[in-house]
Amino acid sequence: MKKTSILIVLFLVIISCKKEVVIQPETVKKHLYTLAADDMEGRRAGTKGIEKAAKYIEGEFKRIGLSTYDTLKDYRQTFTFTNRRTQKEITSSNIIGVLEGKGKKDEYVIVSAHYDHLGIRKKEGQLDSIYNGANDDASGVTGVLALAEYFAAKGDNERTIVFVAFTAEEMGLVGSRHFGKEIDASKFVAGINLEMIGKTPKTGPKTAWLTGFDRSDFGKIVQKNLEGTGYTLHPDPYTNFNLFFRSDNASLARLGVPSHTFSATPIDVDKDYHKASDEAETLDINVVTETIRAVAVGTQSIISGKDTPTRVVLEEKKKETKE
Numbered sequence: 625m626k627k628t629s630i631l632i633v634l635f636l637v638i639i640s641c642k643k644e645v646v647i648q649p650e651t652v653k654k655h656l657y658t659l660a661a662d663d664m665e666g667r668r669a670g671t672k673g674i675e676k677a678a679k680y681i682e683g684e685f686k687r688i689g690l691s692t693y694d695t696l697k698d699y700r701q702t703f704t705f706t707n708r709r710t711q712k713e714i715t716s717s718n719i720i721g722v723l724e725g726k727g728k729k730d731e732y733v734i735v736s737a738h739y740d741h742l743g744i745r746k747k748e749g750q751l752d753s754i755y756n757g758a759n760d761d762a763s764g765v766t767g768v769l770a771l772a773e774y775f776a777a778k779g780d781n782e783r784t785i786v787f788v789a790f791t792a793e794e795m796g797l798v799g800s801r802h803f804g805k806e807i808d809a810s811k812f813v814a815g816i817n818l819e820m821i822g823k824t825p826k827t828g829p830k831t832a833w834l835t836g837f838d839r840s841d842f843g844k845i846v847q848k849n850l851e852g853t854g855y856t857l858h859p860d861p862y863t864n865f866n867l868f869f870r871s872d873n874a875s876l877a878r879l880g881v882p883s884h885t886f887s888a889t890p891i892d893v894d895k896d897y898h899k900a901s902d903e904a905e906t907l908d909i910n911v912v913t914e915t916i917r918a919v920a921v922g923t924q925s926i927i928s929g930k931d932t933p934t935r936v937v938l939e940e941k942k943k944e945t946k947e
């Protein structure tokens with residue numbers, strides 16, 4: 625055999641061995657329906673229901689083969705806080721799993737979503753009292769789990785990826801604030817937060833929007849990576865909603881980390897937002913799946929260490945230093 629034909633055969637063997645990893649709608653559906661099921665009781669921080677969700681996420685992190693974060697002995701970062709509204713003490717956990725980088729081990733990309741929701745609220749005349757939080761934010765946690773499995777199977781992440789399911793977001797970004805207190809922010813090169821990715825947004829089919837688009841060049845990097853895929857990313861269309869500061873990305877952005885939230889939901893007209901009707905059946909599995917796929921492709925050059933987004937500068941901070 626000629627040298628060239630040997631090389632061709634070798635090349636074919638190599639590409640056939642390298643299995644293509646694809647995020648499947650069946651996997652997405654399984655995570656979503658499990659996390660938004662009635663037996664999770666609305667996943668309110670400090671309840672039995674959220675504990676069930678925590679166990680499910682831990683089980684998935686273990687199956688995927690993630691390691692533990694920093695000095696933690698397992699996937700839990702447990703802490704106690706006082707609920708601002710009820711003044712009750714609550715003990716709850718962020719669930720954290722790590723996929724160590726192949727090369728740039730000390731450069732972290734965080735992939736996050738909150739797994740808590742509003743729990744059970746009995747209201748007169750209302751038959752359903754369980755706030756399942758399917759879109760808000762079982763859909764985002766589904767994304768975290770699917771991306772963990774995806775990047776673990778690909779096995780080529782140069783940077784370390786830290787996957788986090790935050791608790792008590794609904795009580796005032798409590799879990800992410802706690803996480804932020806314990807980190808060296810300079811090690812975190814980017815934050816990918818997912819919130820409500822289950823419905824076709826105002827920006828149209830096969831699109832998502834990003835909060836704080838102009839606060840770093842993270843969004844531009846994602847747009848460039850998505851070119852040719854048919855999926856597009858847009859700046860947050862609800863500029864007066866202050867969404868950049870209303871989800872867990874804010875706890876890291878305040879420390880300078882280019883940490884943004886992806887969303888796919890027309891929140892201005894969404895009738896299920898913070899209602900008992902936020903059920904898995906109201907979501908479009910294809911929208912969830914293609915958004916997670918777009919996040920994977922869109923952030924690839926950040927995961928691989930090729931692109932590093934600019935740090936977030938808060939206008940508010942700029943003003944402070946001028947004065």
Ligand SMILES: [Zn+2]
Nearest residue numbers: 738760761819
């Ligand atoms: Zn949310």
